[in-house]
Structure formats: C-alpha cells, structure tokens
Amino acid sequence: MKLVCLGLNHKSAPVEVRELFAVSNKKLGEAATQLCALNEVLEAVVVSTCNRTEYYLATTSPEAGIATLKAHLQQSLGLEESALEHLYIFKLREVAVHLASVISGLDSMVLGETEIVGQIRTAYQASSDAKTTGKATNQLFQNAFRINKAVRTQTQIQMGSTSVGNVAVDLAEKVFGNLEKSKVMLIGAGETCRIVAQSLLSRGAKSVFVTNRSYDKAVELAEKLEGEAVRFDEWLSIIEKVDIVISSTGAPYAVIKKDELATVRGKRKYRPLFMIDIAVPRDIDPNVSDFDEVYLYDIDSIEQLAEMAKEKRVQQIKDCVTLIENELEGAKIEGIK
Amino acid sequence: MDRWLTLLSLVLVVLGTYFGYRKVRSGSSTGASSFQWLLAACISQYLVISIRGKALGACPLHETSELLMFLAWSLMLVYLLMGSVYRVSLMGFFTMPFTALLLLISLLPGVYTPPAVERLAEVDPWLEAHASLYILAYGVLLLSSIASLMFLFINHQLKQKRLNGALFTQMAPLSTLVTSSLRLLIFAVILITIAMVAGYQVDVEQHELKNWIGRISWISYLGLIIVTYTRGLPPIKIALSNLLIFGFSLLAISLV
Missing domain, CATH: 1.20.120 (Four Helix Bundle (Hemerythrin (Met), subunit A))
Known part of the structure; x- marks a missing residue:
C-alpha cells in the first residue's frame, strides 16, 4: 500500500479552477466513497476548503493510482485537460510532510491560521463515517493532528494576529480580559467597522451601538449585528456606557474631539476606554490618548501590528519544517516507504 | 538550622524565578511551576518560623530578620491561598524575586540574628x-x-x-x-x-x-x-x- 496526494490550492490554481474541484462538506464522504470504488484506490480522504481541494489516497501503486484519479476527475467533473495541470502531486513520505504542513497552516493563504485544523478534521471524519479510511490514512491523519499540536506548542507560527479585526480583538482582550461584559459603539456603518465589530462579537462582546450620519444605515447595520442604532447627535451620551469605540466615518475632520470626551470622563468613572480609529482622515483626535484611561489605536498602528505578526510567523517557517521532519522521523505510517 | 532553611527557601524562589524566566521567554505558561516553587519555599519558610517561634515562645517578630522572614512567608502564603481572581497570570513569577529579596536581606550579616536562647517570660x-x-x-x-x-x-x-x-x-x-x-x-x-x-x-x-x-x-x-x-x-x-x-x-x- 502506497500513499499519494493530488490537490490544488490558492498557489497552484486561480479561483475559477479551484471552484471546479470544490466539494461541499456534506458531500465529502460521498466523494471519498466514489474514489474508493476506483481500481487501485484502497482508502481515500477528500479535503476541500475555499483555498484547496486535496485527495489523499492509499493505492496499490502510486503511478496507477494517480492516473486513475486524474481520469476520474476529468470524467466526473467534466474538466478540460488544462485544469489538471494545476494539480500538484505528492507520493509516499512527501504526503505525510505535506499534510502536516497544511494542517499546521504553513501552506495557508494566511500563514499559521488555525481554521484549517477544523476543516481537515471535518474532512477526515466524513471519510471515516463513509468507511473509506483504513490503516494508512488513519495513521497519516492521526500523525498530522499530533504534529500540528507539537507545532502549535513548540513554535510561534500561530501566535499573534494577522488581520485588522483580530488585532483589534486581541488588544481589546488585553485591556478588558473577557469581552463578555464589554459594550461596543460603532461610529460609521462601513464594511471595516462591521468586520471589526463582528470579530469582537465572535469573542464574546455583547452590546453593540451603531451610529451614523445616515440613521437608516445605522439601523441596517445594527440589525445585522443584533445591536441598537443611535442617532448621530447622541454618540457622546453612549460613550458613557461603552468600553470599546470603533470609528470609521468619511468625515474630513475629527468626529471625536478631546474636549468633548473630557466631559464624559467623570461620568464613565474613568473606566478604560479602548478606541480604534479606522478612518482616513482620522475620526478621533489623537490627543485623546493623553487621557490616562484611553487607549487609542489608528489604522496604521493596527496594520503595523498585523504586519509584525505576519513577519514573525514567516521567521518561524524554518523551525516548523524542521519540527515536522523530526516528528515524522519516528512516526509509524503505513504507505510512506 | 533556621538559617539553612531560609537559605533553602531563597534558593527555591531564585530557581523558580530562573525557570519562570525561561518559560516566559519560550512563551509557555508559568502558572503551575511558579505555584510549585512558591509552595515548596513557603513550607520551608514555615519551618523557619516554627523553629524561631518555639525558641521564643511567641510569634517570631521581635528582630528585623524575623520580620523579613515572616513577611516573605506571608507574601508566599497569601499568593498560594488567593483564588484565581487575585492570582493572575505571571503574578507568581513576579512574586518570587520580591520574596527572594526579603529572604536575602534577612540573611545578611548584621541583619540576621540567631533564634532566641530563652523563651519570653510573658506573652501579650x-x-x-x-x-x-x-x-x-x-x-x-x-x-x-x-x-x-x-x-x-x-x-x-x-x-x-x-x-x-x-x-x-x-x-x-x-x-x-x-x-x-x-x-x-x-x-x-x-x-x-x-x-x-x-x-x-x-x-x-x-x-x-x-x-x-x-x-x-x-x-x-x-x-x-x-x-x-x-x-x-x-x-x-x-x-x-x-x-x-x-x-x-x-x-x-x-x-x-
């Protein structure tokens, strides 16, 4: 029994090709069953995410298995020959190294991202439920999960946030800890505001107030976020209640001025106030950070933090690759020799 | 004996600080290990207080070295007894150098005094x-x-x-x-x-x-x-x- 992997990802294929191969989560087991029905294929796991589709097979012969799979894909998906040129192929030990790299986020669009672990777990479970896994693929995937744990704990590839939304959430958590009691106010109803607010909500923030010059837009976004719309001339009174302010209006001048904020400091009992200014030109007077309890971050400082985290992750790649090689050294996986 | 035990407590918190520092550098959590080092040092320091207390027949708070030893012990004890709301991340790591400083001063020549030779006649x-x-x-x-x-x-x-x-x-x-x-x-x-x-x-x-x-x-x-x-x-x-x-x-x- 020999392991092979065929696949394509965001590096090897454009989205119009990737979507031809995409398999929904519900059909992963069915797709794996179809592969197992092919000659030469003994076990199969199909992984499909927005950035990749991969077929992990245990075959009697790698070459024969690859040829059979290609022919099957071409026929079942109605592909042109050129689409198959985007496929990459790994055989034997390379398969284990590749899967460990994928699950550790080394092959992801956002280096070190952790969402892929859940996606691979889902794919493996679907194949397992469809009874298309066996000794080789079970050992292959169990080892990959084990190696991912080692990579996560022994390197810093998954440390730090690499998106504006996540950096904002991390900072908010550094100020407030658990966000469950934190109230958020959005000034402006744009897309970036929504993304950051959703990141905060996903990490526990409960109440969201949305204010915007156009009240209708504030209502629209508040409904999406299950929050409360507030008229634009009332934002100052809301600041008394909230802990986090995200501002992104198109105003050519500062919307939140230092002297206005000074009037509500006492009413807020000087509780910490975390402010994120995503707008250009800036919405929040930078001098508000003179107030002891105010922590103000503009878009540049947040993007800089995201970039630093990305750079740090890139520096970790070498360590991760070495760790994966070392972990696979003693691993017992059928079909990699 | 009390001097050696105080020295042992000092060594324990210094080692705890050193290993804690290494853990912090590597990005690992220090919580459990800080707790263990402080627990060991606290037990050792409790023995010191017992020895000096028995010798004096009272709470050993009559000399500067005793005050410092008792303070170091109470700092460790409070840390260990506090719940998770009080005992926050890295607090144990930061507590150890302060404990070490108190113990070190208590052992310095001129500060350290041996346990009392006679018990106090009257205790209030x-x-x-x-x-x-x-x-x-x-x-x-x-x-x-x-x-x-x-x-x-x-x-x-x-x-x-x-x-x-x-x-x-x-x-x-x-x-x-x-x-x-x-x-x-x-x-x-x-x-x-x-x-x-x-x-x-x-x-x-x-x-x-x-x-x-x-x-x-x-x-x-x-x-x-x-x-x-x-x-x-x-x-x-x-x-x-x-x-x-x-x-x-x-x-x-x-x-x-």
Whole structure:
C-alpha cells in the first residue's frame, strides 16, 4: 500500500479552477466513497476548503493510482485537460510532510491560521463515517493532528494576529480580559467597522451601538449585528456606557474631539476606554490618548501590528519544517516507504 | 538550622524565578511551576518560623530578620491561598524575586540574628495578634503592589504601542490587574483594621511615630478604595497611589 496526494490550492490554481474541484462538506464522504470504488484506490480522504481541494489516497501503486484519479476527475467533473495541470502531486513520505504542513497552516493563504485544523478534521471524519479510511490514512491523519499540536506548542507560527479585526480583538482582550461584559459603539456603518465589530462579537462582546450620519444605515447595520442604532447627535451620551469605540466615518475632520470626551470622563468613572480609529482622515483626535484611561489605536498602528505578526510567523517557517521532519522521523505510517 | 532553611527557601524562589524566566521567554505558561516553587519555599519558610517561634515562645517578630522572614512567608502564603481572581497570570513569577529579596536581606550579616536562647517570660496575646496580622496584611499589600507594578508595565506597553515580547503577551489583562490589586487592597485594609483594634488593647508603651504612619496609611488606603468605587479614578492613578502609600507604610516597619 502506497500513499499519494493530488490537490490544488490558492498557489497552484486561480479561483475559477479551484471552484471546479470544490466539494461541499456534506458531500465529502460521498466523494471519498466514489474514489474508493476506483481500481487501485484502497482508502481515500477528500479535503476541500475555499483555498484547496486535496485527495489523499492509499493505492496499490502510486503511478496507477494517480492516473486513475486524474481520469476520474476529468470524467466526473467534466474538466478540460488544462485544469489538471494545476494539480500538484505528492507520493509516499512527501504526503505525510505535506499534510502536516497544511494542517499546521504553513501552506495557508494566511500563514499559521488555525481554521484549517477544523476543516481537515471535518474532512477526515466524513471519510471515516463513509468507511473509506483504513490503516494508512488513519495513521497519516492521526500523525498530522499530533504534529500540528507539537507545532502549535513548540513554535510561534500561530501566535499573534494577522488581520485588522483580530488585532483589534486581541488588544481589546488585553485591556478588558473577557469581552463578555464589554459594550461596543460603532461610529460609521462601513464594511471595516462591521468586520471589526463582528470579530469582537465572535469573542464574546455583547452590546453593540451603531451610529451614523445616515440613521437608516445605522439601523441596517445594527440589525445585522443584533445591536441598537443611535442617532448621530447622541454618540457622546453612549460613550458613557461603552468600553470599546470603533470609528470609521468619511468625515474630513475629527468626529471625536478631546474636549468633548473630557466631559464624559467623570461620568464613565474613568473606566478604560479602548478606541480604534479606522478612518482616513482620522475620526478621533489623537490627543485623546493623553487621557490616562484611553487607549487609542489608528489604522496604521493596527496594520503595523498585523504586519509584525505576519513577519514573525514567516521567521518561524524554518523551525516548523524542521519540527515536522523530526516528528515524522519516528512516526509509524503505513504507505510512506 | 533556621538559617539553612531560609537559605533553602531563597534558593527555591531564585530557581523558580530562573525557570519562570525561561518559560516566559519560550512563551509557555508559568502558572503551575511558579505555584510549585512558591509552595515548596513557603513550607520551608514555615519551618523557619516554627523553629524561631518555639525558641521564643511567641510569634517570631521581635528582630528585623524575623520580620523579613515572616513577611516573605506571608507574601508566599497569601499568593498560594488567593483564588484565581487575585492570582493572575505571571503574578507568581513576579512574586518570587520580591520574596527572594526579603529572604536575602534577612540573611545578611548584621541583619540576621540567631533564634532566641530563652523563651519570653510573658506573652501579650493582643500584641501577638496585632503584630502577626499587620505583617500578614503587609504580605497582602505587597502582592497588591506587585499587581500594580504589573499594571504599570502593561499600561505603558499599550500606551506606547509596544505590543511585542513574551512578557506582554502572557501578562494578565489590564482590567484584571486593577481588579485584583483593588480586591487585595480591601482584604489588606480589613486585616489592618483588625490589627489596629488588637493594637489598642496592648498594654505596653508604643512607638508613636510608627502608630501615626500606620494610621495615615490606613486612612489613605481606605480613601483610595472609597474614591475608586464612588467617584472613580483612572487605573494608572489607582496603581500609582497604591505604590506610593505602600512605600510610605513601609516606614512603619522600619520603626518596629
């Protein structure tokens, strides 16, 4: 029994090709069953995410298995020959190294991202439920999960946030800890505001107030976020209640001025106030950070933090690759020799 | 024997600090290991206090070295007994160097004195309660000050947008540190209040200046707590006031 992997990802294929191969989560087991029905294929796991589709097979012969799979894909998906040129192929030990790299986020669009672990777990479970896994693929995937744990704990590839939304959430958590009691106010109803607010909500923030010059837009976004719309001339009174302010209006001048904020400091009992200014030109007077309890971050400082985290992750790649090689050294996986 | 055991406690907290530092550098959690090192040092230091207490026939708080040994023990004890709301991330790691400093000073030539040769003829229970509760309260206050120092560090990093470094990443959130520091402060004020009540029952002549420093510190701490919970104060002012009052209250110990 020999392991092979065929696949394509965001590096090897454009989205119009990737979507031809995409398999929904519900059909992963069915797709794996179809592969197992092919000659030469003994076990199969199909992984499909927005950035990749991969077929992990245990075959009697790698070459024969690859040829059979290609022919099957071409026929079942109605592909042109050129689409198959985007496929990459790994055989034997390379398969284990590749899967460990994928699950550790080394092959992801956002280096070190952790969402892929859940996606691979889902794919493996679907194949397992469809009874298309066996000794080789079970050992292959169990080892990959084990190696991912080692990579996560022994390197810093998954440390730090690499998106504006996540950096904002991390900072908010550094100020407030658990966000469950934190109230958020959005000034402006744009897309970036929504993304950051959703990141905060996903990490526990409960109440969201949305204010915007156009009240209708504030209502629209508040409904999406299950929050409360507030008229634009009332934002100052809301600041008394909230802990986090995200501002992104198109105003050519500062919307939140230092002297206005000074009037509500006492009413807020000087509780910490975390402010994120995503707008250009800036919405929040930078001098508000003179107030002891105010922590103000503009878009540049947040993007800089995201970039630093990305750079740090890139520096970790070498360590991760070495760790994966070392972990696979003693691993017992059928079909990699 | 007590000297060797104090030295053992010192070695334990120094080793704990060293291994904690290595863990912080590697990005691992220090919580469990700090707890274990401090637990071992606390047990060792408890033996020291027992030995000196038996020799004296009273609470061993009659010499400067005894005060420092007792304070180091109460700091460790308070840390170990506190729940998770008070015992926040890296607090154990920061507690160990302070404990080490107290133990080191207590062992210095000129500071260290051997255990009493004779037991005290008469022991005033009110005085014993007053002194031991006061030192225990100092342990709580020191822990609260450590939380305030940690707050100042994290506040500075957040204000200056220096958000890298293993220490920053692992340290507890800013609000948690403020909460922890304040709750410890309330606990300390309760202990000091009881200690003061006990002190008023003592039938010996007392150091007036020391008493005034104690009273002023108590009023200041009480004022800080009341102002924080009623009018509100920026967290940095709470932390700085806490440290300032603690520094002032230490004068009382130096006069014991």
